[in-house]
Structures are given as structure tokens and as C-alpha cells.
Amino acid sequence: MIQTVQTTAFTDQKPGTSGLRKKVRIFAQPHYAENFIQSVFDSLADFAGETLVIGGDGRYLNREVIQTAIRMAAANGFGTVLVGRGGILSTPAASHMIRLHKAYGGLILSASHNPGGPDEDFGIKYNIGNGGPAPEAITDAIYARTKTIDRYLTLDTPDVDLDRDGETLVGTTRVRVVDPVAAYADLMETLFDFPAIRAMMASGTRLSFDAMHAVTGPYATEILERRLGAAPGTVVNGTPLPDFGGHHPDPNLVHAHELHARMMAPDAPDFGAASDGDGDRNLIIGRNIFVTPSDSLALLAANAHLAPAYAKGLAGIARSMPTSQAADRVAAALGIPAYETPTGWKFFGTLLDAGLATICGEESAGTGSDHVREKDGLWAVLLWLNILAVRRQSMVEIVHDHWSLFGRNYYARHDYEGVPTAGADALMAALRAQLDTLPGTTVEGLTVTAADDFAYTDPTDGSVSLKQGVRILFDGGSRIVFRLSGTGTEGATLRLYLERYEPNDGKLDHSVAEALAPLITAAEKLASIKTHTGRTEPDVIT
Numbered sequence: 001m002i003q004t005v006q007t008t009a010f011t012d013q014k015p016g017t018s019g020l021r022k023k024v025r026i027f028a029q030p031h032y033a034e035n036f037i038q039s040v041f042d043s044l045a046d047f048a049g050e051t052l053v054i055g056g057d058g059r060y061l062n063r064e065v066i067q068t069a070i071r072m073a074a075a076n077g078f079g080t081v082l083v084g085r086g087g088i089l090s091t092p093a094a095s096h097m098i099r100l101h102k103a104y105g106g107l108i109l110s111a112s113h114n115p116g117g118p119d120e121d122f123g124i125k126y127n128i129g130n131g132g133p134a135p136e137a138i139t140d141a142i143y144a145r146t147k148t149i150d151r152y153l154t155l156d157t158p159d160v161d162l163d164r165d166g167e168t169l170v171g172t173t174r175v176r177v178v179d180p181v182a183a184y185a186d187l188m189e190t191l192f193d194f195p196a197i198r199a200m201m202a203s204g205t206r207l208s209f210d211a212m213h214a215v216t217g218p219y220a221t222e223i224l225e226r227r228l229g230a231a232p233g234t235v236v237n238g239t240p241l242p243d244f245g246g247h248h249p250d251p252n253l254v255h256a257h258e259l260h261a262r263m264m265a266p267d268a269p270d271f272g273a274a275s276d277g278d279g280d281r282n283l284i285i286g287r288n289i290f291v292t293p294s295d296s297l298a299l300l301a302a303n304a305h306l307a308p309a310y311a312k313g314l315a316g317i318a319r320s321m322p323t324s325q326a327a328d329r330v331a332a333a334l335g336i337p338a339y340e341t342p343t344g345w346k347f348f349g350t351l352l353d354a355g356l357a358t359i360c361g362e363e364s365a366g367t368g369s370d371h372v373r374e375k376d377g378l379w380a381v382l383l384w385l386n387i388l389a390v391r392r393q394s395m396v397e398i399v400h401d402h403w404s405l406f407g408r409n410y411y412a413r414h415d416y417e418g419v420p421t422a423g424a425d426a427l428m429a430a431l432r433a434q435l436d437t438l439p440g441t442t443v444e445g446l447t448v449t450a451a452d453d454f455a456y457t458d459p460t461d462g463s464v465s466l467k468q469g470v471r472i473l474f475d476g477g478s479r480i481v482f483r484l485s486g487t488g489t490e491g492a493t494l495r496l497y498l499e500r501y502e503p504n505d506g507k508l509d510h511s512v513a514e515a516l517a518p519l520i521t522a523a524e525k526l527a528s529i530k531t532h533t534g535r536t537e538p539d540v541i542t
Contacts, residue, residue: 002075002171003154007031013039013146015139017344017485019125021111024061027122031152033065034072037107038152039145040126041076043138047104049079053097053127055089055180056109057215057278058240059116063087065124067159069107074173075153078104081173084180087162088240090215090279092368092376093184095131099372100183105129110215110278113250117243132349132373136465181222188223191309191371192382196389201229205388206269209381210259210283213237213245216275219378228385244277251276251283251365251377252542253290264288271388271395275377280345281365282377284384286395293542294324294411297361299402300383302330304359306390307383309371314358318351320344321454321469322481322497323363324409333406342456342468343483349373350460363413363497365542400508407503410515414538415485416494416529424484424492427532431470431482434526438472443522446474472526477501480523494533496523 013020013036020036027033041047052073056062066087073081082097089097091108098106111123126134126142134142155171167176201207207230211217217238224230237245248255251274263272263285272285284291291299301317304310317331318339331338339357341347345368348360352370361367366375391398416424438451454468469483481497498519502508523529530536 001155003156004151005031005034005154006151007035007149009147009149010035011147014143015125018112018133019108019123021114021121021123024118024120024122027061027065033068033124034152034154035146035149036124036142037069037072038076039142039149040107041072042145042149043141044105048077050104051080051082051101052078053082053089053094053101053103053106054109055084055094055106056087057090058086058088058242059111059122059244059277060118060120060242061122062109062242063162065109065122066162068154069109070160070170070175071155071157072153074157074171074175075155078173081170081175083160083162083175083177085163085165085177086180088180088215088218090180090184090219092280092372092374092379093180093219095127095372095374096184096187098127098129098131103129108278112278113248113276113281115244115248116277117246120243127373130349130353130373133344133346135346135349136463181218184219185223185227187371188378188382189227191379192307192386193389194228197382197385198229200385200389205271206231207234208259208262208269208272209235210251210256210272210274211235211238212247212249212251212256212274212276213239213241214249214275214277214279215240216279216378219279220275223378223382249277251281252540254540254542256283259283260285260290271385273381273384275381276365279377280368280375282367282380283365284380286399289396289399291395291399292324292363292411293361293365293367294326294363294409295399295402296380296384297323297359297367298326298330298406299399300361300367300380300387301327301359302333302402302406303387303391303398304383307386310358310369315355316351316357318348318357318360320347320362321456321471322413322483322495323361324411324499325477325501326406326409327361329406339459340456342454342465345373345375347456347458347465350458354460356459363411403508404504407501408508410500410502410510410512412498412512412516413542414496414498415540415542416496416533416535417539418491419494419533419535421492423532423534424494427494427527427529428470428482428484430532431527435470443525444518446478446518446522449473449475478519480519480526482523482527494529496529496538498523
């Protein structure tokens, strides 16, 4: 029998760029998760009898909230609920499952690259029927409902056995527990030249993949070791753990330092990679070379034709505004459109659905294509392996060939995490106040050619997104971008993006710090970062 539970609205349930993320202690409050899930359902229409996909990255509280979501989905009238075995579904695998089963949508329980554990982070994101994150019209409706909700619907039923494949009834709703890996792995086989990659493995190529005790462990083990023949032990930290083994599951050089050290050692493997908490981000490292996410996007786009799925060419390339302009140069060379969007994969989804873009990427280590509607860490790894198998060159050779052809975009992101919100807001307000007066001025020998607060008009539906980040552009193609991130759970995260373009003049091997030094000084002079944040240096540099 359906139960109607009276509740009181919470004031802090505004979804960010990737759903609602809060500390576990916040989500563990009575009615908190229930309120948000019911607000999602109340913001949707015509889903009676339809299919809902539910899964997560295995972090602390994942199983408990899945049981809650199953009961509420049944009480609200969904006909079928598909759940990954063990409560596990990587974000790209969830997107594929939604699309494969023509589901109405899905609930993805994850805080992505944020740490997990009883004192760490949890999150809930709703994805629509195309497999992608809900657009702003839906997330705005969800937030509006969270402010007025006074009841939610559920059932008083036993927990579903999440560890055994099969079907059971919860009320009148069919709940199917399914293999979380097989369908996704099958999809990857349709995109890439697995025989060529297997032959490369058999010839002695060595890989190292750090799953960071997060969701991609089972996926990487199945695909890399079982289907492609990489040596046993190629996948390290491959068992998903509720606290990610006490580590931060963000695939950057700070948190994946062991992988970086392994790849810089004299006996390094040929190719190294890592993925994050929910499997949608990637880190790419070759022997003795780190490939920035921005460069990786450009290199993947330039070489995508070597993989069967992209042999006929790309419709277009899309990148988030803070991502370096390296991919734009590839698009120009290929004669295809380049799209610059706000941060958030939902902005890529409309381009992919419309067939305007094929490959998309973000500087925050997310790349993907039109095979799903999320960024996809293992997809990027497999496309890199396909390129290596066909070109038969080292990572260093492939990257240097690219720079010699297109020039190099020196690039870095400086994160100031947990900054007091008032200080971060004041910094951005002060920057916006001087935008009109900056063009024509000179800072650290750099002449400002343009300055704006990035706004985006979606070419498919005309929707407008304002105040997406302050851009300061300099003569010669360099730029600085300031943006507040929506992925943290406490305070504000200020992100400073620094980019300097160097054409191929034989000077493409500066250290990144050396190349960007004038921009770093200019950013401090323009924004008074130390004054507003109280920080003398960033927490993370990527």
C-alpha cells in the first residue's frame, strides 16, 4: 500500500552543474534524500508504467539511498526499475542503459570525483531519456519543488537483494537487478578496433590503469584484461569501496600521484590512465609525458578517424568555455564547426542529439562522444589505445607530432577550494565591474584585446545561459578565465584557467609553469586573489 509521508521542505536543495551534492551527514538527515527524489518525480510528467534506471558509484550511503529510491519509484507509478548489481553503475554506463532500454530517465547516485565516506560527499543526479543530465528547465523545476514540498510517497516493503541478478516485485513495479558492466563493454566493442588493440597487447605493450577504488574497476578489468588481453594486474585499485580506500577519486596529478610516478619511472609502462569516482573522467599519461585534458581532447579529435566508429569523420567538436582552444584548431583544420559551451555536459547533449557535434570535452578531464550523453573515462582510454594500435608510435611521438602541426596551447587550472562564499562572490563582482575598461590595457606586458562574462545561446533551442565565467583575452591568443565551480559541497571553489598559445616556432618545450608565469602574475593583479580568498596559492593545480 502506498504511504504518504508528511515532510517539511529543506532550503538547501538547489542542484548544481551535476545534481545535488552535499555531505553524507546532510543526506542522512530524515526525509532529506526522500524530499529531493520526490521533487524530481513531482517535476516530471507522464511516466506512469515507464522504466527508471537507478545506480551509483558505490560510495558511502549508495545502497541505502538506492533502496529508498526503488520504493519511491514504485509508489510514484514507474512500471519497471533497472538497478545495477551491487548498486553499481558508472555514469556513462547508466547513460547507455537509459538509451538501450528506452527508459524514461535515471537516478545516478554519485558525487563524481569528490571523496567518499561517512564524513565526505554524496550526490543525486537525474538524467533524462536521452541519457544525459537534466537541462536547466528541469533542474530549476526540481529546485522550485524542493522549496514547497510537504509530502513524499513510498512503500513499506523489504529491501531488494542488490547482489543477485533477477527480477522481483516492489508493489506492482518490476525491479530488475542487472549486470552493470556487460552492456557497456559490448558497446565499446562496436566503437573501437578491439582486434588491433589485442594484437598490440600481444606484442608486449604494457598498460597501467588506476581505478582509484572507484566504479570503473569492474569495467576496466572486464574490458582491458579480459577482452583486450592486457596483463593481469594492469588494473590497480580495482575494487570499488564506499570510501574509495580513503583516497580522493579525482584523476589528476595530485590524487593519482602513484600512477604518475609509475609512468615517469625508467621501466614505465607504455600507457597509463585513471578514472574517477563515477567513471566519467579520465587521466591520460604516456611514458614520460602527461597529456592535459585539453590536449587530449584535441588529439582524440584529430585522430578519431582511426577508430571504426569515427572513420567517416566528425560532425563537429564541442568544448566547454574554460577548456583550451587547442580543439578549435583541429576543427578548423578538419573544416568542421567548433562549439564553445558553458561547463556542464548537459550543454553538449543538445548538440549531440542534433547531430551537430560528435566529440566533446572539458578541461576537467571529461571527454566523450555521441555514443552516450555523458562524458566517459574508459571511452577516452580505449580511443587512445585504438590510436596507439594504428599509428604504432609512442605517446611522446604522437603528442609532439600534434604540437608541430597545430602549435601548443600551454594550459593549467588553479583551484582554490573551500573559499568563503562571500569572498569568492566579491572577487567575481569586482572583476565584472572592470570588464568594460580592460580592453586596450596592458598587464605584465600582455595587452587585453577583449573581456566579457561568458554567455551562451544554445544553437538548437535558443536557450540562453548567462554569467558562465569571466574571460580576459590577450593579444596572441593567451587568456585568463575566472569561474566559480558548482561541484563542491562546502564554501566556494574558485577556478582560475590560464592559457598561452605558441605556434610551431621550435619553442614548444617550455615548462608549463615557465610559459604561464606572466599570466599567473597578471591574474593576481587583475583579481586580487589573495585579498579576496586569503590564499597565497591554489589547493590544486592541474
